[in-house]
Amino acid sequence: MAPTDLYTQLNEAIGAHGAWKLRLRMAAQKGTSSEMIETAGDCHVCDFGRWLDSLPSHVRAQPEARQTIDLHAAFHTCAGRVAKIAAQGQKDTALAMLDHEFNDASNALKNAVVKWKLAAN
Template sequence: MDAREINKAMAAHGVWKVRLREAIESGQSEYQPQVVARDRECEFGKWLHSIPAGERPPEFWNKVQELHVCFHQEAGRILSLALSGEQEEALSLVGDLRGRFVTTSIELTNVLQAWKQVST
């Protein structure tokens, strides 16, 4: 287990919040919603799924994988709304503290932090 991969994942997924807000403001993005929605497209997703099954700590890997999928699905949905001119709805989803995107993002970060602590 590489703590650097977890650090990179947390940073990269934090950047998505900025990218989504920029897409909402401009109505444009260099990214395609259907690609963003796939959890295996980002570097962390590739790394996560490359861990051999026997080396995946189930107390962390399963939850991280589930949250990572949800994060990407929500990011893709928000980006799709932003690019289709539905800025108000997209902005409400990215900023709703009780919404799925925000709560998933927070929970993913928390589980990644816990995984990192036991692996170092």
């Protein structure tokens, strides 16, 4: 895999996962569907997750890749919990999770992606 392809994919991942916070905040405000809970909680459904799954094993074995894969899964686990809480009508709890737990998971993933981008250059 060419470093420019890797760099481009990692840049796209940062933007796409940043959009989750807005989607989850809207879900907390209005409630959410079971489909969103499943989508939010599954790290293999999003474009980035499918791309990560498609990487050759030697790329996936790199420390930066491994950390990103693990944090991506944790990010989606947290997103799924927020969506589930929102679907149960627990608006305040879901919003608090977004501002704390989800924000922490998002920042950790973003930092890992940046670290991987730097290592790829």
